[in-house]
Amino acid sequence: DTEVTQTPKHLVMGMTNKKSLKCEQHMGHRAMYWYKQKAKKPPELMFVYSYEKLSINESVPSRFSPECPNSSLLNLHLHALQPEDSALYLCASSQDRGQGYNEQFFGPGTRLTVL
Amino acid sequence: AQTVTQSQPEMSVQEAETVTLSCTYDTSENNYYLFWYKQPPSRQMILVIRQEAYKQQNATENRFSVNFQKAAKSFSLKISDSQLGDTAMYFCAFMRPLGGATNKLIFGTGTLLAVQP
Numbered sequence: 194d195t196e197v198t199q200t201p202k203h204l205v206m207g208m209t210n211k212k213s214l215k216c217e218q219h220m221g222h223r224a225m226y227w228y229k230q231k232a233k234k235p236p237e238l239m240f241v242y243s244y245e246k247l248s249i250n251e252s253v254p255s256r257f258s259p260e261c262p263n264s265s266l267l268n269l270h271l272h273a274l275q276p277e278d279s280a281l282y283l284c285a286s287s288q289d290r291g292q293g294y295n296e297q298f299f300g301p302g303t304r305l306t307v308l
Numbered sequence: 309a310q311t312v313t314q315s316q317p318e319m320s321v322q323e324a325e326t327v328t329l330s331c332t333y334d335t336s337e338n339n340y341y342l343f344w345y346k347q348p349p350s351r352q353m354i355l356v357i358r359q360e361a362y363k364q365q366n367a368t369e370n371r372f373s374v375n376f377q378k379a380a381k382s383f384s385l386k387i388s389d390s391q392l393g394d395t396a397m398y399f400c401a402f403m404r405p406l407g408g409a410t411n412k413l414i415f416g417t418g419t420l421l422a423v424q425p
Contacts, residue, residue: 234417301350
């Protein structure tokens with residue numbers, strides 16, 4: 194299995210709602226990533242988990258709360274979002290070898306719209 | 309800090325023809341990795357080709373090849389025999405060889421390629 198899956202594909206939420214995005218991989222990868230991508234822009238890194246521990250937080254607002262309950266699963270909990278948070282949210286995973294290059298495999302993304 | 313520049317926001321090519329997408333980058337590192345990613349309208353980000361900076365030989369993957377000029381910090385992508393399925397946003401990306409999950413991908417702004425029938 195060489196795929197990263199993300200659910201849901203689309204999500205519409207109000208500014209007072211609480212929702213979660215889910216990402217799953219079964220490639221034995223120990224690093225998982227959340228990216229935010231606005232239309233016609235490159236992905237922007239939000240969070241990185243390494244061996245289920247948060248290793249990078251790119252100064253993301255606290256209304257985004259990541260969680261890595263196990264090595265295969267990554268969640269992004271959303272609360273009190275703003276319309277400008279509407280974007281494509283991409284998950285990726287990779288090996289976490291100490292040396293060299295670890296290819297990141299991307300999921301298809303969740304298209305989030307905040308009303 | 310590393311930067312990646314793609315100076316062509318949009319390009320168009322006829323089916324079966326060849327097109328070259330440009331990318332330049334800035335770094336003081338001697339060892340690093342460069343990538344071209346493809347993101348079709350379906351949104352899935354797919355790795356097209358990878359180049360290790362310590363390798364002088366240009367990478368090739370079927371119809372895709374790169375022209376890596378380390379001294380000029382240039383990394384262009386050539387697509388031969390363009391197909392309609394090549395229509396996508398193409399991102400050039402840079403990675404430092406730190407190892408582990410701290411290997412951040414630094415993306416360029418992207419080039420939207422349209423293959424015309």
